[in-house]
Amino acid sequence: MKSSTLWAAALAIVGATALGSCGDDSSHGGNSPTTPSPGTGGSGTVTINIVGTQGNKAFVPNPVQAAAGDTLMWKNSDTVTHHIVMDDGSVDIGDIVPGASRTSQLKGSGGNYHCTIHTSMVGSINGATAPTPPCPDIYC
Numbered sequence: 001m002k003s004s005t006l007w008a009a010a011l012a013i014v015g016a017t018a019l020g021s022c023g024d025d026s027s028h029g030g031n032s033p034t035t036p037s038p039g040t041g042g043s044g045t046v047t048i049n050i051v052g053t054q055g056n057k058a059f060v061p062n063p064v065q066a067a068a069g070d071t072l073m074w075k076n077s078d079t080v081t082h083h084i085v086m087d088d089g090s091v092d093i094g095d096i097v098p099g100a101s102r103t104s105q106l107k108g109s110g111g112n113y114h115c116t117i118h119t120s121m122v123g124s125i126n127g128a129t130a131p132t133p134p135c136p137d138i139y140c
């Protein structure tokens, strides 16, 4: 029950994201989810787009703002597989192939994360600024 609701929300986000990034006319026929719109307050869905491997520009938005309890939707809009983990080891999203999305739930107040495949890819949940990629790195 809960996972189907989540999935419906995920589909809604993916559809909205595809519309925004491709300029694609999204006249996909009427599969409109009946779940409430995502919002703040710990029960919404927050999308983090993975757009490349360029250090802290690999994620949009970065930092991202989310509340404890929010679902984080990790959408791989890039052309290669990524594997996101929280720096503190609390979350391992697993491999995300191009075009796919994975979700996790924000349990604490946030923190920094990175890609285990491309270690220059760094991001922050609820940080004041995006983290600096580890140096030496071409994106430092």
Ligand SMILES: [Cu+2]
Residues within 6 Å of the ligand: 053, 081, 082, 083, 115, 116, 117, 118, 121
């Ligand atoms: Cu990566």
